[in-house]
Amino acid sequence: MTDQPQAASAAKRIVVAISGASGAVYGVRLLQTLRALGGVQTHLVVSEAGWLNLRQELDLERAAVEALADVVHPLRDVGAAIASGSFRC
Numbered sequence: 001m002t003d004q005p006q007a008a009s010a011a012k013r014i015v016v017a018i019s020g021a022s023g024a025v026y027g028v029r030l031l032q033t034l035r036a037l038g039g040v041q042t043h044l045v046v047s048e049a050g051w052l053n054l055r056q057e058l059d060l061e062r063a064a065v066e067a068l069a070d071v072v073h074p075l076r077d078v079g080a081a082i083a084s085g086s087f088r089c
Contacts, residue, residue: 018046
């Protein structure tokens with residue numbers, strides 16, 4: 001997906017962050033559930049260890065996980081919308 005937010009048409013925005021800890025499956029399931037529900041704009045950020053975890057524990061490639069989110073933010077982007085205190089989510 002992109003690192004730019006989509007139009008503000010979504011009623012709600014949720015940020016999903018996946019780290020290298022066990023539990024990446026919960027982040028993926030949350031993204032899947034929110035996509036199925038609709039009406040929620042999802043923002044995803046994943047650490048380097050998180051990508052390893054997703055591949056090793058869930059056998060998921062980066063593109064498959066990114067496709068579940070509306071907006072994907074680069075890990076080190078300190079200017080990302082989600083890094084601002086004014087980002088409503």
